[in-house]
Amino acid sequence: MLDYNKYLRQQKFPLIWCAGCGDGIVLKSMLRAIDKIGLSKDEICMVSGIGCSSRLTGYVDFNTLHTTHGRAIAFATGVKMAKPEMHVIVVTGDGDATAIGGNHYIHAARRNIDISVILFNNNIYGMTGGQVSPTTPIGSRASTAPFGNPENSFNISGLAEAAGASFVARGTVHDALILDKYIEKAIRKKGFSVVEVMTPCPTAYGRRNRIGDGVAMIKDLKEHSVSVRKASKMSEEELNDKVVTGILVDRERPEYTDNYNKLIERVKGSNS
Amino acid sequence: MKTDPKGVLTGEHYLDGDHACAEGALAAGCRFFAGYPITPSTEVAERFCSRIPLVGGIFIQMEDELGSMAAVVGASWSGKKSMTVTSGPGFSLMMENIGLAAMMETPCVVVNVQRGGPSTGLPTMVGQADMMQARWGSHGDYEIIALSPASPQESFDYTIFAFNFAEKYRVPVMVMMDECVGHMTEKVVIPPAGKIDVAYRTMTTLSPDKYLPYVPEKNLVPDMMPVGEGYNIHSTGLTHDERGYPVMSPDAQDKIVNRLVDKINKNADDIIMIEEEDTEDADIIVMAYGITSRVTMPAIFEARKKGLKVGFIKLITVWPFPEKRIKQLAKTAKAFVMPEINLGQVVLELERIVAGKTKVYHVPHAGGWVHDPADIYKAIEEAANGNKK
Ligand code: SF4
Numbered sequence: 087m088l089d090y091n092k093y094l095r096q097q098k099f100p101l102i103w104c105a106g107c108g109d110g111i112v113l114k115s116m117l118r119a120i121d122k123i124g125l126s127k128d129e130i131c132m133v134s135g136i137g138c139s140s141r142l143t144g145y146v147d148f149n150t151l152h153t154t155h156g157r158a159i160a161f162a163t164g165v166k167m168a169k170p171e172m173h174v175i176v177v178t179g180d181g182d183a184t185a186i187g188g189n190h191y192i193h194a195a196r197r198n199i200d201i202s203v204i205l206f207n208n209n210i211y212g213m214t215g216g217q218v219s220p221t222t223p224i225g226s227r228a229s230t231a232p233f234g235n236p237e238n239s240f241n242i243s244g245l246a247e248a249a250g251a252s253f254v255a256r257g258t259v260h261d262a263l264i265l266d267k268y269i270e271k272a273i274r275k276k277g278f279s280v281v282e283v284m285t286p287c288p289t290a291y292g293r294r295n296r297i298g299d300g301v302a303m304i305k306d307l308k309e310h311s312v313s314v315r316k317a318s319k320m321s322e323e324e325l326n327d328k329v330v331t332g333i334l335v336d337r338e339r340p341e342y343t344d345n346y347n348k349l350i351e352r353v354k355g356s357n358s
Numbered sequence: 359m360k361t362d363p364k365g366v367l368t369g370e371h372y373l374d375g376d377h378a379c380a381e382g383a384l385a386a387g388c389r390f391f392a393g394y395p396i397t398p399s400t401e402v403a404e405r406f407c408s409r410i411p412l413v414g415g416i417f418i419q420m421e422d423e424l425g426s427m428a429a430v431v432g433a434s435w436s437g438k439k440s441m442t443v444t445s446g447p448g449f450s451l452m453m454e455n456i457g458l459a460a461m462m463e464t465p466c467v468v469v470n471v472q473r474g475g476p477s478t479g480l481p482t483m484v485g486q487a488d489m490m491q492a493r494w495g496s497h498g499d500y501e502i503i504a505l506s507p508a509s510p511q512e513s514f515d516y517t518i519f520a521f522n523f524a525e526k527y528r529v530p531v532m533v534m535m536d537e538c539v540g541h542m543t544e545k546v547v548i549p550p551a552g553k554i555d556v557a558y559r560t561m562t563t564l565s566p567d568k569y570l571p572y573v574p575e576k577n578l579v580p581d582m583m584p585v586g587e588g589y590n591i592h593s594t595g596l597t598h599d600e601r602g603y604p605v606m607s608p609d610a611q612d613k614i615v616n617r618l619v620d621k622i623n624k625n626a627d628d629i630i631m632i633e634e635e636d637t638e639d640a641d642i643i644v645m646a647y648g649i650t651s652r653v654t655m656p657a658i659f660e661a662r663k664k665g666l667k668v669g670f671i672k673l674i675t676v677w678p679f680p681e682k683r684i685k686q687l688a689k690t691a692k693a694f695v696m697p698e699i700n701l702g703q704v705v706l707e708l709e710r711i712v713a714g715k716t717k718v719y720h721v722p723h724a725g726g727w728v729h730d731p732a733d734i735y736k737a738i739e740e741a742a743n744g745n746k747k
Contacts, residue, residue, distance in 0.1 A: 095592075098603060131585045133432070144592060144604060149585035151435060152594035152604075153428065154458050160425035161455075164432025164440070165585065167416045168390050172436075172586050190428075193421040346416065353411040 093117045093127065095147050102141055106292075106300020108285030109139050111259040112206055115283075116175075117146070119269035131172045133162040135182040138213045138287070139206035142177045156187030159194045162201050170200070170343040173273060180207045180221040184242050188220070191242075195249035195278045199342040202272045203280045205242065208287035216290030223327075227294045243282045247335045252277025254335040258284040260308040261331070268333065277341045284311070284329050359558055361385050363551035364413045373546045375539040376401035378510040379469055380409065381548060382517030383441055387556050388467070389415035390440040392429035394422055394448055397481040398537040399471035402443040423448035427455035427468070434464045435593065437584035439521055439558075441467040445537075446475045446488055449495070456530050457496030460618060462593045463528040463572070463580060465559055467520045470532060471540040472648075472699075474725035484537040485725035486648055487700035492532045493677045499615050501622035503629055504532040504677040506647040510544045516674065522557040523629060527621055528579050534676060536699070538649040538728060566590070570600045572614075577628075578621035622678055630683075631674035637687055640669025642741045644695045645708065647673035649728055654697060657734035666742050679707045688712040693741035697721035697734045717744060 103109050120130065130148040134140035135158035143150035149172075153161045158176045166174040176183075183191050183205050194201060210228060211217040218228035220240040227234060246254045253275040255268035265283060272279035286292060286303030297303050307329065314332035317325060365384040373381070380402045383391070391410065393403045407417035416433070420426040426442045433440040444452060449470045459466050472488050474480030488495075492504045503523050507513040513535060520531040562569045562581035566589045572580050583589045596604035597611050622629065637643055642661070646654045651672040661668045669691065673680070688694075693716055696705045705720045712718060721737045723729050 095603075127590055128586060128588050131436075144594070147590050149590055150592045151432070151462075151585070152592070152596065153431070154454055154595055157424060157428035157455060157458075160420065160428035161432040163418065163420070163425070164390065164392060164429030164434075165436045166432075167418060167429070168433035168436030168438040168440075169584075169586050189421050190425050193425070350411045350414055354414070 088118055088121050090114060090117055093120070093147055095145055098145050101145060103138060104289045106286070106288040107138070108208065108259040108287070108300065108304070109142065109206060111262050112204065112265070112283050112285055113142055113145070115262050115265040116204060116269055118266045119273060122266070122270055123273060125173055129173050130175060131165050132175045132177060133158045133165060134177040135187060137179040137182045137211070139177055139179045140182060156182055156185070157190065158182065159187060159190040159201065159203065163194060163199055166199060166201055166343060167346070170347070174201045175273065176201055176203045178203060178205055180205065180209065180242065181211045181219040184220045184240055184245070192245065192249040195246045195251040197342040198250055198252055198277045198339050200276055201278055202275070204269060205280055205282045206285050207242065207282050208285050208291060210287050210291040212287040212290045216294060243280065243334050246280040250278070250339060251280055251335060252337055252339050252341070253279035255333045256282040256284070256329070256331050258307045258311055258329065258331060259286065260304050260311070271333070271336070277339055359556050361387055361551045361554045361556045362413065366551040366554065367548050368550045369548055371546045371548065372543060373510050374401065374541055374543045375507065375510045375513040375535055376471065376541070377405045378514040378546045379443070379517050379533065379535065380405035381546070382514040383467070383521070384409055384413065385548065385551070385554055386439065386518040386521035387558070388439045388441050388521060389413070390430070390433035390438040391417045391442065392420050392426040392433070393442045393444065394420055394426050396445045396448045398473055398540050399443045399445045399469065401540070402469060402471070423451035424454060427452040430466050431455055431459045431462065431464045434466050435585055439465070439525065441469065443469040443471070445471050445473050446485070447478060449488055449491060453496040457498060457500070458595045459530045460496065460500040460502065461595050464530070465524040465528050466530050467517070467524050468530055468532050469517070470534055472534065472536040480726050482537070483726045484649065484699060484728060486536055486650065486698050487703065487725060489534060489676060489698070489700065489703040492534055500618045502530050502532060502677060503527065503622065503675065504534050505674055506534045506676050507539055508648055508651045508672070509539060510542060510546045513539060514546050514548065518554060518556065522555070525557045525559045526579070527577065527625065528559060528582060529622065534648065536648045571602045572598060572600045574617060577625050578617055626678045626681070629675055629678060630680045632680050632683065633672040633674065635670040637669035637671060639667060641667045641692045642695060642738055643669040643671055643687060643691045644734070644738065645671045645673065646697055647676050647704070650697050650699060653728045653731055654734050656731040657738060660735050661738045666738065668738060676704060679704070679711070681711050684708065684711045688715045691716055693717040693719060693744065695719045695721065695734070695737045695741050697723070697729050697737070699723045699725050699728065717741065
């Protein structure tokens with residue numbers, strides 16, 4: 087079994103995450119994927135924004151940069167362009183990446199810059215105490231939607247696909263070992279990749295919506311997830327309350343740092 | 359440290375302030391630029407993006423100024439000298455990550471070619487009304503460095519100074535240009551690469567197991583180590599300790615915020631650059647910066663012709679403000695006159711420092727055009743008469 091400790095900053099423990107939070111499951115899955123690929127710690131730069139999941143960068147012994155709310159992907163764009171040889175991984179949440187940071191999310195996908203985004207989707211703003219997020223399902227309760235959320239929610243994987251990402255997968259913390267594979271593929275993929283991970287926030291979402299504690303929420307996740315293959319045979323109505331999991335996009339598109347380096351070679355050549 | 363000859367366009371040129379700024383950045387060793395188009399600064403980006411691939415550097419047009427500033431801070435942590443260029447509305451958006459750069463102690467340069475504001479204001483016309491925003495536009499306590507060029511030549515020179523200060527003090531440095539200087543074309547002399555002094559951040563010499571990224575070293579500035587060099591550093595916008603780890607306590611806050619402020623204020627003598635002319639025995643001292651320092655000259659000549667003893671101070675460094683020197687001069691001068699293209703910003707600092715010991719006459723201008731030198735002359739005359747009474 088993998089010795090997780092070699093990747094952790096143990097002096098930073100205990101974690102700030104609540105008991106029953108799914109974020110730790112995603113953390114371990116990421117570490118297994120990184121270990122499997124065999125990347126050295128120094129090859130990885132992990133960038134995060136603000137929120138519960140974004141605190142992850144403090145706990146892992148890579149090059150880690152904990153930035154401002156919504157800007158992790160834009161920040162990571164600078165890191166990656168200036169050091170293209172690094173594996174740049176962004177850790178972010180649904181609010182961070184698709185509300186305040188939505189513009190950076192779609193434009194990074196459009197550029198198809200070689201950054202892997204691990205997007206912790208818990209359908210809520212956990213750290214600030216349970217406000218409605220762009221992925222809070224319609225009708226669900228949040229501290230800022232006390233009578234039920236009147237807004238439609240985002241399909242954030244679909245958004246990444248439409249904007250041009252090379253690789254998009256959606257997994258859940260219930261199927262953590264499958265998640266390892268998605269994260270591994272995302273990191274290996276040259277281009278912009280997104281792994282949307284459905285993860286429970288019992289404290290700010292589960293309680294208010296009477297789903298229960300962390301375990302109950304994970305069971306609930308299991309009951310509501312269907313594979314892409316199965317989903318393709320289901321009607322839109324049947325899919326209404328479902329989480330479609332699997333690899334949603336895996337394609338080759340020109341990658342931005344590559345394109346830029348080719349541009350440099352071409353321009354330099356034309357001037358010598 | 360000398361600059362890379364490939365980035366230096368040695369020779370005599372006829373350039374506007376925006377283009378000169380781009381050349382200054384290249385000569386200073388800037389190899390990463392992220393920006394978003396905005397009048398009247400766009401020409402800096404256009405010039406830079408056509409030159410930078412030749413030296414293997416990077417230009418990226420981001421989706422907005424929030425992202426531009428974030429990318430600049432990111433690239434600096436990857437070890438590249440980095441900059442962005444903007445004007446008022448974009449400057450407002452950059453404030454978020456200018457604060458992050460201050461907190462993470464990230465070397466970077468932000469150029470603001472000022473236009474009339476507030477809001478969209480006068481996109482194509484001059485202003486100097488972002489001076490206070492440059493200083494404290496992001497939330498919380500911190501200090502930055504701001505320089506103000508008055509010509510294309512100075513735009514070139516001060517952009518290099520800006521990078522040198524940014525690297526030395528690990529701080530965002532603002533080049534507070536204005537539309538007039540940005541769009542004014544004059545002779546710019548670019549020296550040979552070997553004659554241009556450029557600084558680079560001090561890197562730690564400690565081994566990864568001994569290095570703590572936020573231990574203050576020389577000048578209260580910690581030695582730096584970018585990502586990907588075997589040090590597995592952590593940096594955060596949260597209040598942090600010497601390891602860079604978040605610490606939520608008043609003690610940690612007290613320590614870090616005071617140092618962020620002290621590393622600029624206690625090194626002010628090294629950072630402050632001013633030009634003085636006939637100040638020693640002056641009755642009246644005119645103080646100005648940027649384009650206004652040039653518009654002021656006819657008024658000063660006129661006043662001297664009339665027999666008034668008028669001295670002149672041009673601020674090259676606006677922030678930190680030359681407090682020590684002004685205190686000395688406040689003992690001998692009878693009045694200060696300060697024109698600026700705003701309704702009173704840097705003059706507030708002047709007033710605070712002279713603390714009523716001598717009079718201060720402000721010559722405001724709401725923007726859109728430079729002062730009529732006659733208005734500055736009138737203020738000098740008023741200062742002279744006011745003191746006769
Ligand atoms: S508030 Fe929610 S997301 Fe945040 S740590 Fe607690 S359970 Fe996890």
